[in-house]
Amino acid sequence: MAETTTTRAQAEEPEHPTAPWEPQRLAAPWQRLALGAILLISVFMNFYKLGQNGFDTYYPPAVRSMMDNWHNFFFAAYDPGGFTSLDKPPVGFWLQVLSAKIFGLTPFGTLLPQAVCGVLAVLLLYALVRRQCGVMAGLLAALALALSPVNIVTNRNVTIDSTLALVMLVGAWAVMRAAETGRLRWLLLCAAMVGIGFNIKMLEAYLVLPAFGLLYLIAAPTSIWKRLWHLALALLLLLVISFSWVAAVDLTPATQRPHIGATQDNSEIGLALGGNGLRRLLGVGGGANSTSAPGKGKAVATITNAPGDTVPAPFYLFTEPLAGQGSWLLPLAIFGMIALVKFRRPRPRSDRTLQALILWGMWLLTMGVFFSVATGRIHEYYLTVMYPALAALCGMGLVTMWQDYRRSGWRAWLLPLALIATAAEQIFILIGYPNWGRWMIPLLIMLCLLAVAVLIGARIPLRFIHNERVARLLMPALTLGLIALMIGPTLWAAIPIFQGTESDVPLAGPSQNDGPVGGSNSALIRYLLTHQGNAQILAVVAGSADSIILATNKPVIPLDGWSRYPLTTTELASLVASGKLRFLLLRDSPDPNQGRNGQQNDLLTWAEQHCKVVPSSERQSASTSSSTGKGSQLSSGPDSTSLQLYDCAAAH
Structure with a gap:
């Protein structure tokens, strides 16, 4: 009863005036049309010419082998004879096998699950952000994700990061419900989803645990000891689900299963904690492929932020090769985090804005630190799992900064500063691509300067007039600035689609991909x-x-x-x-x-x-x-x- 009362009070009367977004439905036809348009954009970007340029070389043979029999299916066998396995767990590839069984072992049939996951992620992110911060924030977040360069190229590739990103978002939905109600079942569902994520791409799934755990620990409407007990049970379930397949494989006699790919010790646990664990973060640990692997593509493009690099680690995300894939809107997301921080007594149990900041802010912070300090083999497309948080903070931050802009105080300057900082980052990215920057940089500067000039110039009359109608007249200026900031990522996402490039290492923009992957002898x-x-x-x-x-x-x-x-x-x-x-x-x-x-x-x-x-x-x-x-x-x-x-x- 107490739990029901708390939840009801939470829904009927927010304790903070800074959490004004209450509607949970699409109240206006234009909002329904906007969501439909964003989903159509996502469908187009993920499905247009899907599979027409083939697929990469490493994972499709395993999909074919796994279609042969249950032994190969369970152990993720790379070859039909079951001599070796993939260097990843099987769950993400089980979806590809199912799709190939239905639609045939074709590029489209193999790529379909990732494309579907990409569209579903856009829809789910909209629902999550809308639940916390309203319809407009949800629409903006969904649009940012739908046009994310790194997500789109991954959604169109056989790599399973897009599947992992969707599973993480389902986990985010579950932990949000757990934090709102304090009910154990939602927290256990969240743990189960992260455990499934581990069986998609091992320890990469655990990067969201700080965000999920902190949200429940701070916001759940139960006693601290009950929260700790719930988290302990969830951790136990998480470990059981995570290591169930790994343990089953390692307990199987080596003569009755494939040799574990990318290992020297023939152990899935060794692969999870070494080759796909510490070696990714620190550049140390087990694994047989410490340098190159000619069997996984024509070129293995790696990011190695090792000691001695000229770029300081804290700014690694803002520079190439990462920046052009997933950092076009990173300054906007950071300013959004700043805008969401309110200097008042925190009430995380009732303030959904604060809950959103904890969830998405910690998600972005954890992954940002990881990608900045990792010295092991980190591919650019790994940023796929970071982008949902980045997109969510962009959507929520823009709505918050727009509200603050119409008020007095220093927060009113966050919006124009965010536009300037984001445009500066995009100009920095485009400088490395002279053929594209020659016309994109002047266009970006012109549109952003116009938008910022109008917003800054209108600050003086707004301080004295406080007329909502006058403030709404400035919406076209903000829209112009946002359009300018979306030109770069949209083009970077579209170039591989229209140029027909396909690679083992998916890259957005005018990358060094060699086009369709070669022919057979x-x-x-x-x-x-x-x-x-x-x-x-x-x-x-x-x-x-x-x-x-x-x-x-x-x-x-x-x-x-x-x-x-x-x-x-x-x-x-x-x-x-x-x-x-x-x-x-x-x-x-x-x-x-x-x-x-x-x-x-x-x-x-x-x-x-x-x-x-x-x-x-x-x-x-x-x-x-x-x-x-x-x-x-x-x-x-x-x-x-x-x-x-x-x-x-x-x-x-």
Whole structure:
């Protein structure tokens, strides 16, 4: 009863005059139209020409392998033979497998789940921000997310960060309900969603825990001891769900499951805490791929903010290569945080504005610190999980700054200052792209200066008139400034779509992507299929095995990439002697830079002693110049021209 009374009082009479946004419905037709238009923008940006330029090379082979049987499905097997697994948990890829089962293993069928998650994230963010700060704030936040460059390129790619972002938003909805009601079930739902997020991309899902935990600890309408007890139970559930699949894999005998990709210790827990954990943050920890991985794309673009970099860590988000992907509106979000801070006695149980600041502000702060100090392998598209908080703070901050602008005091200057700071950041980004900055920078300066000049010039009469009608006349100036600030991110999001670029590492804007991912060596594949005979394994493959898996769906043993298999000469000899393996596709000369005890060098020595070389004329070509047709976009790997095919039939 007490809980019901508290909630009812909270809904009927806010304790603070600074939380004026009460309506929870779209009260006007224009608001419904605005939301519909934003969702249509999101649908267009995520679905237009989706899959027409193919997909990248690393994850689709695993999707095909996981479609074959439940064993591969559960263990996220990279290859049809189940020799190795992906370097990520399976949940995000289970959605891709389901979609491929329904729509076929095509680029569209594989990319569809991420595109749907992107649209749903826009709708859910609108609902969350509207619940806390009103319709207008929700619409602005949804628009910022719908036109986010990094989110759009990720929504159109096989990477599963967009799926993780949606799961995080569902967790945010649950913890908001928990903070409003103090009910344990909502907090447990939040913990379950973060646990599922862990099984999508491991420790990256935990970046929202400071925000979720702090919100419930401060705002839930229960005693402090009850809140701590609830948080302890939620943490327990979180850990159980998070490590359930990891423990199941590690408890399975190694001979009955794939070798864990991107590891040396063949352990999912080691991968979660090392390769996908400490190594991401500190550049240390377990994992087999500390430098490069030729099996995961033509180029692995990494962000390494290591000691000695010329850019100070606190400003790393404001500089390239991160800035052009997700920092176009970062100054606006920061000013929005400042505007939401009110210097008064805090009442977090009843002040939804303060709750919003705690949730989204801590979300942005935690991830901003992580991306600024991480010295491990951090790709640009990881910013996808930070952008919902950034977009939410932009929406709420703009509404708050507009209200403060119409009042007296120093807060009235936050709005024009926010426009100036955001425009300055965008100009800094565009300087690095002379061909685009040549016309975008003058346009941005002209529109923003006009908007800021009107807003600043109107401050004097507003201080004396206090006429709401006069203040509303300034809305076009603010709108003009916002349009100017959205030109850059919108173009950066649209360029990859209209230029038809696709890459293993999705990048927005005029990036260095090489266009559609290469072709397959169809002649080599035909030769392997024709002469496979009774061998169960099609080939042992150095370089990338992606194209062979996609084209044949045959068991292969990959020696390179994130899902490399630690094949020994003893095991190789046994496979050949038993007739399970005939062909080896190896580098044609020893690699002096090869580490890890020179695995491939040992295999090459064995092959030279026991197998014969298949002449290039016999298999026509080992190059990647041929293509299997538009849409498949398969690649034999960047170093396929230096690979030599060995036939070990004589050793059998």
